[in-house]
Amino acid sequence: MDFTTDELACVRRHDPIGGMNFLNIARRKRKFVAFTAIVSVCGYLVYSMLICCPAISHSSGVRLRQNLHILGSEDDLRQPGGGDGGLHVYGVDGVDIHGFYGGVKPDDPVKRENIWEDEDDETDTDRDFERYDDEDTDDTNHTRLGGKSVDSIAANKTNATRKLPQAVIIGVKKCGTRALLEFIRMHPDVRAPGPEVHFFDRFYTLGEDWYR
Ligand SMILES: Nc1ncnc2c1ncn2[C@@H]1O[C@H](COP(=O)(O)OS(=O)(=O)O)[C@@H](OP(=O)(O)O)[C@H]1O
Incomplete structure (x- = not known):
């Protein structure tokens, strides 16, 4: 895992609470990126199905x-x-x-x-x-x-x-x-x-x- 300069400074200052906060923020960032990627892929798949499958698009009102x-x-x-x-x-x-x-x-x-x-x-x-x-x-x-x-x-x-x-x-x-x-x-x-x-x-x- 890569640490930012601020995170490294906290670790060097032996500031465990500050270091943990940065670690939590890093975990949340990773979760957010993973969630965004999953939503994007799912959206792309659904869009592709609607475009490529006439049977689905023809079912519209x-x-x-x-x-x-x-x-x-x-x-x-x-x-x-x-x-x-x-x-x-x-x-x-x-x-x-x-x-x-x-x-x-x-x-x-x-x-x-x-x-x-x-x-x-x-x-x-x-x-x-x-x-x-x-x-x-x-x-x-x-x-x-x-x-x-x-x-x-x-x-x-x-x-x-x-x-x-x-x-x-x-x-x-x-x-x-x-x-x-x-x-x-x-x-x-x-x-x-x-x-x-x-x-x-x-x-x-x-x-x-x-x-x-
Ligand atoms: N089988 C069945 N079951 C339940 N509801 C149904 C059914 N068939 C038509 N509808 C609903 O009837 C509404 C349209 O009726 P009309 O064609 O008489 O409308 S209009 O008066 O000419 O505007 C219209 O309702 P709204 O969508 O609320 O406008 C239709 O959804």
């Missing part, structure tokens, strides 16, 4: 939510045997209302002209993520919906064959309607966008044409 949306994506619905449908999700003060429909056969002509269908390359899933993500931060702004203005949404919904939902989920706030919807929309015959469109509490006066 965000990834789970994205997977749930992907399960209900347009591409999935176009697979043979899949259906198509439209979903509107509503929110009313104090009450959540989620609507959806599904079970339309793949060769049904309605399928290609259905709700939320766009002319551009943006998939419904992409748009749902945008709308869903924006909703939390923009909930009080009644002139916007999920990052899109009311006018732009209305412009997207110009097809006369757009349908009303076949079913709705109604529940008080925080009763788990979102979770129920996400489980139902995992079914390939169910079509469901992410955000609440707030038809009943914000846009009811615009009528069913806006809602379709």
Whole structure:
């Protein structure tokens, strides 16, 4: 063990108490260094596992939510045997209302002209993520919906064959309607966008044409 100049001076002065104190300090220093090294190594190992093991990182809540949306994506619905449908999700003060429909056969002509269908390359899933993500931060702004203005949404919904939902989920706030919807929309015959469109509490006066 190496002694500092002060420690050696204490020993030379035959100061056993001072010498012992320096010895204790030296032991504590060694323990602290060992503890820091162990924590650093463990942290590095955990970090490496998270980076290198996709199975672990994919288990995060965000990834789970994205997977749930992907399960209900347009591409999935176009697979043979899949259906198509439209979903509107509503929110009313104090009450959540989620609507959806599904079970339309793949060769049904309605399928290609259905709700939320766009002319551009943006998939419904992409748009749902945008709308869903924006909703939390923009909930009080009644002139916007999920990052899109009311006018732009209305412009997207110009097809006369757009349908009303076949079913709705109604529940008080925080009763788990979102979770129920996400489980139902995992079914390939169910079509469901992410955000609440707030038809009943914000846009009811615009009528069913806006809602379709
Ligand atoms: N199965 C089950 N068991 C217990 N709790 C559950 C379940 N599913 C959803 N939740 C919780 O319900 C909360 C969300 O409910 P909603 O989707 O109705 O929320 S909202 O009113 O639309 O904001 C939300 O609670 P908070 O996290 O406290 O907001 C969810 O965690």
